[in-house]
Amino acid sequence: MTTTVRTRVAIVGAGPAGLLLAQLLRNAGIESVVIDSRSREDIEQTIRAGILEEGTVQALLAAGVDTHAHQVGMRHDGIELRFDGAGHRIDFADLVGRGVWLYPQHLVLQDLLGTLLPAGQDIRFELTAQRVEDVDGEQPRVVAVNAEGTEVEIVAEVVVGADGSHSIVRKAMSGSRAGLYREYPFAWFGILCEAPPSADELIYSNSPNGFALISQRSDTVQRMYFQCDPDVDPDAYTQEQLWEILQSRVPGTTLKEGPIFQRDVLQFRSFVARELRRGRVALVGDAAHTVPPTGAKGMNLAIADVLLLNDALRVLLLEDDIRPLEGYEQAALHRIWKAQNFSWWMTSMLHQVPGTSEFDAMRQLGELRSVTESRAGRTYLAEAYTGWPHPPLV
Ligand code: DHB
Numbered sequence: 001m002t003t004t005v006r007t008r009v010a011i012v013g014a015g016p017a018g019l020l021l022a023q024l025l026r027n028a029g030i031e032s033v034v035i036d037s038r039s040r041e042d043i044e045q046t047i048r049a050g051i052l053e054e055g056t057v058q059a060l061l062a063a064g065v066d067t068h069a070h071q072v073g074m075r076h077d078g079i080e081l082r083f084d085g086a087g088h089r090i091d092f093a094d095l096v097g098r099g100v101w102l103y104p105q106h107l108v109l110q111d112l113l114g115t116l117l118p119a120g121q122d123i124r125f126e127l128t129a130q131r132v133e134d135v136d137g138e139q140p141r142v143v144a145v146n147a148e149g150t151e152v153e154i155v156a157e158v159v160v161g162a163d164g165s166h167s168i169v170r171k172a173m174s175g176s177r178a179g180l181y182r183e184y185p186f187a188w189f190g191i192l193c194e195a196p197p198s199a200d201e202l203i204y205s206n207s208p209n210g211f212a213l214i215s216q217r218s219d220t221v222q223r224m225y226f227q228c229d230p231d232v233d234p235d236a237y238t239q240e241q242l243w244e245i246l247q248s249r250v251p252g253t254t255l256k257e258g259p260i261f262q263r264d265v266l267q268f269r270s271f272v273a274r275e276l277r278r279g280r281v282a283l284v285g286d287a288a289h290t291v292p293p294t295g296a297k298g299m300n301l302a303i304a305d306v307l308l309l310n311d312a313l314r315v316l317l318l319e320d321d322i323r324p325l326e327g328y329e330q331a332a333l334h335r336i337w338k339a340q341n342f343s344w345w346m347t348s349m350l351h352q353v354p355g356t357s358e359f360d361a362m363r364q365l366g367e368l369r370s371v372t373e374s375r376a377g378r379t380y381l382a383e384a385y386t387g388w389p390h391p392p393l394v
Pocket of ligand 1: 049050051213215216293295296
């Protein structure tokens with residue numbers, strides 16, 4: 001038996017993009033249903049990056065999300081690039097008058113769910129989208145299955161794929177025309193540890209042994225990453241070995257060590273879907289694009305997509321005018337390719353590519369010097385890292 005649910009917008013995926021879109025649509029009185037294959041607990045524990053652009057925090061606040069980013073998060077007004085034995089500060093506040101907030105993604109998810117669920121938003125957990133039907137029609141449908149194996153069909157005026165890099169919605173839209181992508185011959189080994197911060201700000205370190213990022217989570221928990229082989233087994237190292245690798249990649253700083261209680265390997269990929277919209281079906285966030293993690297653009301870019309799509313959906317659903325939705329792809333791609341370039345650039349400037357010639361290694365140091373020794377170079381980095389301004393929220 002199939003249960004049929006009718007709504008105005010069917011949102012597949014309860015990540016930051018899907019949930020923020022539901023909140024923005026609610027603000028305009030537009031009903032939506034959000035589905036996700038994961039449980040609420042799984043979603044709230046997702047370990048992802050921790051940097052929010054100032055514009056992302058402003059968008060969450062303006063959308064009425066009860067976020068604690070300003071109370072719990074830590075404001076960072078700069079980062080350090082470390083190479084050739086020395087640190088170079090990029091002073092965001094001085095260069096562009098903006099900063100970023102260190103506030104991990106799972107807390108953003110808790111804020112969004114804590115705002116939406118008490119307000120009565122229809123969010124269905126453990127409901128897995130199988131396919132989208134009638135993609136080219138006036139009433140596209142998401143067919144999903146719940147934990148008991150019962151089929152649920154969600155019939156809507158618009159379907160939004162906010163369902164991550166393995167998006168079912170994208171498959172239904174574009175099939176094998178999926179997108180443009182680039183692979184990288186390395187990955188990040190990430191750890192969470194119980195220790196005080198090792199530095200006041202994040203350190204992005206290019207060392208002869210490979211890249212390392214010293215990030216933070218709180219006064220007592222730290223997040224760190226080091227460049228590794230994509231096939232590495234996360235359990236292959238002892239805690240002592242992990243500290244030895246990390247210490248060797250941040251020469252000049254003695255890291256404060258403590259028990260490592262979480263380890264994971266993050267794959268590197270750049271991807272942009274060929275189609276971000278077809279008829280009344282659209283993609284946002286990782287369903288539309290993936291960036292490598294260097295520079296933490298992923299969630300920020302997802303939020304930027306949602307701000308644009310929200311504007312287009314309001315005009316479609318309140319004024320019956322589809323033209324802004326037809327322009328969504330081009331509008332979103334403008335920022336997406338800027339962020340793709342920035343994420344690729346930070347990645348290629350800071351990592352050691354296996355098999356690189358001495359020429360390329362020396363050239364990379366030349367590039368880092370060009371950026372850090374020039375106000376224009378530092379300003380470019382600061383502008384992109386803190387995020388290009390958004391158009392005003394309607
Ligand atoms: C973090 C991740 C990033 O990719 C980055 O560039 C900065 C910080 C983090 O998880 O803390």
